[in-house]
Structure formats: structure tokens, C-alpha cells
Amino acid sequence: MTRSYRKLRRGPYVDAIHRKLYKAAYQAALRKRALAVLGSKCVRCGFGDYRALCIDHVNGGGYAERKWGQGGLMGIYKRIISGHTDNYQLLCSNCNQIKKVEKHEHKGHDSVGPGPSIVELPLFRALK
DSSP states (O other): OHHHHHHHHHTTTTHHHHHHHHHHHHHHHHHHHHHHHHSSSOOOOOOOGGGGEEETTTTTTTHHHHHHSOOOOHHHHHHHHHOOOOTTEEHHHHHHHHHHHHTTTTOOOOOOSOOOGGGHHHHHHHHH
16 A cells, blocks of 8 residues: 555544544544433433433443443444433433442442451451
8 A cells, every 4th residue: 555545544634643532522422412312311310410421221231232342332322322222321420339239230249238347358367
């Protein structure tokens, strides 16, 4: 490929910095559109600051959807904008964390609560 051909194929950005800025602006615009489709406020408490709103999977499974070839976060935004909103809801960060604890969705946590104290841990008992 010649240098002039590669220059023509770059699209609306000139170099790597412009490409990152373009992608960030595009993703921010998609996120705002997706939030608008979902109602722009938390379904539990009504909080409406877009900076603290999270798109939550109603029945869990968000990690698997983002991780295993479902288009990542951009794919989720595009699905919501196209009208597939049955599996998604808007929660503020606080309500999202509360829901995770209530439904035992935390990775590596089996129970609700602060966990064992340091004296109950096997390694600590072995050091006594």
C-alpha cells in the first residue's frame, strides 16, 4: 500500500490522538441517546444525573454480554437505541450496588455482609 492510499483510508481523523477523541465523542453521544431511550433517571429512586447513571441488566448477565462477543458497551448502547430495552434498566450507582448485593451478583461473594474478621482467617490462625 502506498502512503497516500493509507492517508485516504483514515476517515475523519488524522492521527491516533484524533481517532481516540473521535471514538470518545461517538461513545458519549451513543450513551446519552441510550440513557434518553431508557428514561434518563434511576428506576428505583428517580435520580437523574447522567454521570452517575448505570445501564443495568434486569436479570443479571451483563459481564457475560460485554465479555463474550456481544459488541461490548457500544453494542449495548446500539441495542437500546434500536429498541431492544426489555433486558435493561437505568439505575444510579448507589441503587446498582445495592441491587448487586441483594441479588448476590458480586463476583467472588457468596453472602451478604462484611465477611470474616481477620482473626477468623486460616492464615492468621496459623501465625498465632
